Structures are given as structure tokens and as C-alpha cells.
Amino acid sequence: MIPVRGFEGATVAVLGLGRSGLTAARALRAGGATVLTWDDGTSGRDTAQAEGFEVRDLTRPGAFDGVVTLVTSPGIPHLYPAPHPVIRAAWDAGVAVDNDIGLFFRSLDHAAPRTVCVTGSNGKSTTSALLHHILTSTGKTAYLAGNIGRGVLDLDMPGEDDIVILELSSYQTELARSLTPDICVFTNLSPDHLDRHAGLGGYFAAKRRLFAEGGPDRAVIGVDEDEGRFLANQLQEAPVDDRVIRVSTGKLTGPGWLVTVKKGWLSEHRKGRQVASVDLRDIPGLPGRHNHQNACAAWGAARALGLGPRDIEAGLRTYPGLPHRSQLIATRDGVTYVNDSKATNVDAAAQALQAFKSIRWICGGLQKDGGLEGLHPHLGNVARAYVIGREAEAFALALGPGVETEICTDMATAVARAYTDAQPGDTVLLAPAAASFDQYDSFERRGEDFATQVAALT
Known part of the structure; x- marks a missing residue:
């Protein structure tokens, strides 16, 4: 477990006691915070109470007296279609609202690992799991967390030679108060969760925040939609800018760093020259055009981490696939x-x-x-x-x-x-x-x- 830093001796409230909420409560307590908990369901409250946490109805007047921060679970609406009553109460009390992703980034020590954050509408899980498989197949120590694998605060504190891969939804990127990833991946964008973001613009803005406020050293951007092109353009500062790796399942030209797939062939170009290519068509764990796009995104992230084409190709060929995804x-x-x-x-x-x-x-x-x-x-x-x-x-x-x-x-x-x-x-x-x-x-x-x-x- 990663003890949460910055709250020693302070009182922090946790709303929502599913996997991420309970893990956050434990990590806060491990870091020396006094933790109050609340869930709309009785089973979550019973679980927290059995673990020794104080259960306090955060909807009641005065419930936030002495509380410095509210940590909320991603499934709880914090703005649209309407803020949860506890979120409103925190606003009224002047209490900061955060989530477990924000707590993770603020709690990394000086020997911080490299972190890769993956977001987008589709392919996040496959891209994250594929990148994790590629890294571990080369002998690197890598952790998979966030929306996939373990809760991020449930990890042991990673070392500076380790790599943490976080699959992040728009719910998480929109609210986290601290975002300091090394590499960010944007797979694609299509209409989803529109009620939670009041439309497509709000949905994209939630994902864009990871890049605009996260300030990654490198960004891997799927540019098959206008939102991806817009994001890549905002991040680059010159036609040749190695901080941005563009990914596409169509024709893509230009002098920058490009990873594309056409008719099942993945190609990497840098400064107008092809530097690698792989035939994806016979890889059983990556069937179809959408998985070829995921392979391009994982390839770009692995290259940004310093891996060579042969090691990445070997990882692609042994990838077993994820349950419930083709x-x-x-x-x-x-x-x-x-x-x-x-x-x-x-x-x-x-x-x-x-x-x-x-x-x-x-x-x-x-x-x-x-x-x-x-x-x-x-x-x-x-x-x-x-x-x-x-x-x-x-x-x-x-x-x-x-x-x-x-x-x-x-x-x-x-x-x-x-x-x-x-x-x-x-x-x-x-x-x-x-x-x-x-x-x-x-x-x-x-x-x-x-x-x-x-x-x-x-």
C-alpha cells in the first residue's frame, strides 16, 4: 500500500466505499490521517465500520466541520447530470474534493517511478494491458492499476526503476487535483458518458485535462478524430517535435514521429524515414482494426520508454488478450x-x-x-x-x-x-x-x- 502523504494529523472524508474508496481510506489512515467514511449503501458502511473507520453521514449539517479534503469514488457524479449532495456539501463548506488518482501522484516519493497514463473512449484496457505485457516480457518491473488491475493506492511504493501504467477514465482525469505523468496516451474519442459531462465537449475536456495539466514528457495521441488532431497540435511546438507521437489507422504523413497501421501492417516513421514495421495480421491476441490501433498506441508508449522494435514485436506476438475484449x-x-x-x-x-x-x-x-x-x-x-x-x-x-x-x-x-x-x-x-x-x-x-x-x- 502507498501511504497518502500530506494529511498527517488532518481529517479526511471518503465518499463511496467500493474498491477504490476503501483502498483510499486505508492508504489515508496509513499516512496518518483521521478518516471519516460514508456510502449511500449499507454494505459499504458496514465494511468500513468493521475495519475500524468512523462512519459519518456526510449529508447532515456540520458533517464537514474540521474536514480538510473529501475523496470521492469515480462512479459518483460530481458535476453532471447533478452533483451528489455530499459533493455540494463539501463545496459549501470550502472542502477540497479529490480522488485516489490525485492522492497517488501527491504521495510519490523522491525515487518516483515512471508513470504512463492511458485514456480515451475505446481500447484503454487493451492498450494498458498490452504495454504492461510488453514491458514485463523484457524483464522490467511494471504495475498495472487504475481502472484495470489493482487500485492505484493498493500498490506497494514503486521504485525509481519501476513503471506504473494507469488506465484512467474521464471520471478520474476530470477530478484528480495532482497529475504528473511521464507519458500520456490518448487512444481515440467517440460519444460516451455524455450525461456525466454534459455533452461531447465536456467529455473531451475531461480527457484533455490529463495532457494540458499533466504536462507529460511525451504524449502518444490517436489522431483518427479531430479531437486527437487538435490535442496533438496543441502539444507540439514545431513540425518535428519528438514529444508527440501520432498514431493512426489511416494514411498519415509528415516529418514527425508517427506510428500507423494499414492493412494489418504497423509502421513507425521518424523524420520522414521508416524505422520499423510489423505484420499484425497473424497475432491471435490482437484481431481486427481496433486492436491494431491499440497495438500502435502501445508501440508508441513502449518506444517512448526506450524499448527497441524487436523487443516490442516479441511482446506483441505473445500477448494473450484480455477477457471480454475480442x-x-x-x-x-x-x-x-x-x-x-x-x-x-x-x-x-x-x-x-x-x-x-x-x-x-x-x-x-x-x-x-x-x-x-x-x-x-x-x-x-x-x-x-x-x-x-x-x-x-x-x-x-x-x-x-x-x-x-x-x-x-x-x-x-x-x-x-x-x-x-x-x-x-x-x-x-x-x-x-x-x-x-x-x-x-x-x-x-x-x-x-x-x-x-x-x-x-x-
Whole structure:
């Protein structure tokens, strides 16, 4: 555990007692702070009380008397669509609001490790895990934390030769009061979490803050969207500026540091010269264009950390993939079953639909803002869509007339129908294009249910 610095003898309140909240409370106590805790649910409060923390209802008048900082969990709204009542109370009391990421950066000692922060709409987890795999395969000591792996304050204090890779959501980058990463990665941007940021501009601003206020030594920027181009341009100071590494899945030219992929071939260019290339098409852990983009981002970060092309390529080829992200579940009678439950938005699902041919597509769930129109150009490979979720009929209608649909509602029915219909060469793909919370408590549980249903049949 990393003891939180700067609060010895002070009183700090923690709101939200899930994984990150409880870890923050323990780390604050280890650093000498007096910790007050609160959660809207009784189970979190009971857990904190069992660990010896004082539980105080932070919504009551005077609850913030003597408190210097409130540490909140990422899932709790702090501005849009409306601030949590405890956040408002902290504002009114003049109490600073922070999160565990801010506490992490303020608590690193003089022998600080190098830190790589990865953000974006899609591909954050794969890029982070892939970079971690590449580093550890070369014998380096690297830690994976944040939204993936362990809670960041649950790590032992890393040494100066170590590397910490943090996957960060917009919820985390927007609120952290201290951000001092060495390298930042921006994968891409597509509409997501718009209610939490009052629209796409607020969503991008939350991610941009990691670069604008973090001041990284190097930035790896996906430039396939205008927001990425804007960000890269803001960070560079000359046409040739090695502090910015541009990443693209399309044609990219110029004198700067570029990592691109075209028809499955990754290429690195510096000062107008190609310095490395790798064929990604036969790497089983990185199927499809979207994973090739992730490979480019991880390549750029690894190069910024000083690794050579051969070591990076070796790591790419041994990468096993992540659960629920284009995860191969089974192959039987010529039919492949793939779990991409992490495809919780339209852009991620569109990428998955482009990675396979002749798809039996399991989709549906809690729709996000923006509708499903972005999927329409990518439905050509779909033989039939098997729609799940409480609003399966509305989801199927939103797909339009371009794809044959079947209302299944639940996962067991969808998998059984896809299994019956599938022919050799087909891929049964779970890529929901929606959140899971209408039927599951997480995308992981949804993916696990898919895998269980497939195993029962195959």
C-alpha cells in the first residue's frame, strides 16, 4: 500500500466505499490521517465500520466541520447530470474534493517511478494491458492499476526503476487535483458518458485535462478524430517535435514521429524515414482494426520508454488478450465464439463488427445517448442480430431494416438461437453496443454469462 502523504494529523472524508474508496481510506489512515467514511449503501458502511473507520453521514449539517479534503469514488457524479449532495456539501463548506488518482501522484516519493497514463473512449484496457505485457516480457518491473488491475493506492511504493501504467477514465482525469505523468496516451474519442459531462465537449475536456495539466514528457495521441488532431497540435511546438507521437489507422504523413497501421501492417516513421514495421495480421491476441490501433498506441508508449522494435514485436506476438475484449471463447464445427462484452458503446461495437465476417451478432442492453445510427454502415457482415435486454424490441428497431433481427431478451436464448443458426465459417459475436446494467451489474458478468452459455452448448 502507498501511504497518502500530506494529511498527517488532518481529517479526511471518503465518499463511496467500493474498491477504490476503501483502498483510499486505508492508504489515508496509513499516512496518518483521521478518516471519516460514508456510502449511500449499507454494505459499504458496514465494511468500513468493521475495519475500524468512523462512519459519518456526510449529508447532515456540520458533517464537514474540521474536514480538510473529501475523496470521492469515480462512479459518483460530481458535476453532471447533478452533483451528489455530499459533493455540494463539501463545496459549501470550502472542502477540497479529490480522488485516489490525485492522492497517488501527491504521495510519490523522491525515487518516483515512471508513470504512463492511458485514456480515451475505446481500447484503454487493451492498450494498458498490452504495454504492461510488453514491458514485463523484457524483464522490467511494471504495475498495472487504475481502472484495470489493482487500485492505484493498493500498490506497494514503486521504485525509481519501476513503471506504473494507469488506465484512467474521464471520471478520474476530470477530478484528480495532482497529475504528473511521464507519458500520456490518448487512444481515440467517440460519444460516451455524455450525461456525466454534459455533452461531447465536456467529455473531451475531461480527457484533455490529463495532457494540458499533466504536462507529460511525451504524449502518444490517436489522431483518427479531430479531437486527437487538435490535442496533438496543441502539444507540439514545431513540425518535428519528438514529444508527440501520432498514431493512426489511416494514411498519415509528415516529418514527425508517427506510428500507423494499414492493412494489418504497423509502421513507425521518424523524420520522414521508416524505422520499423510489423505484420499484425497473424497475432491471435490482437484481431481486427481496433486492436491494431491499440497495438500502435502501445508501440508508441513502449518506444517512448526506450524499448527497441524487436523487443516490442516479441511482446506483441505473445500477448494473450484480455477477457471480454475480442476474447476467443470456443471453436466448434467451424463456428467461432467471441466475447467482446466490453463493447459497451456504438464505436466499440462497430470496430468489432469490422473484425469478423459472417457474424451471428448478440447485441442489446441499456442504450447510451446518441442512438445506434453509427452502426448502420458496419452491418454488412451481420447474418442475423440476436437482441437481448429489457428494451430488446426498441433496440432492434433502432438497428433499422439493414439487418435481420430476432428478439431474444436474455443471453441463454440468444446463444441457443445463434448456435442453432450458425454455419461453418460463422462467428457468434457478443458485442452489445450498450451498457449491461439493465440485466447485469457489470460488462464482466455479461461476458461471463455468454461464456457459460457457450460452454453449455459446445
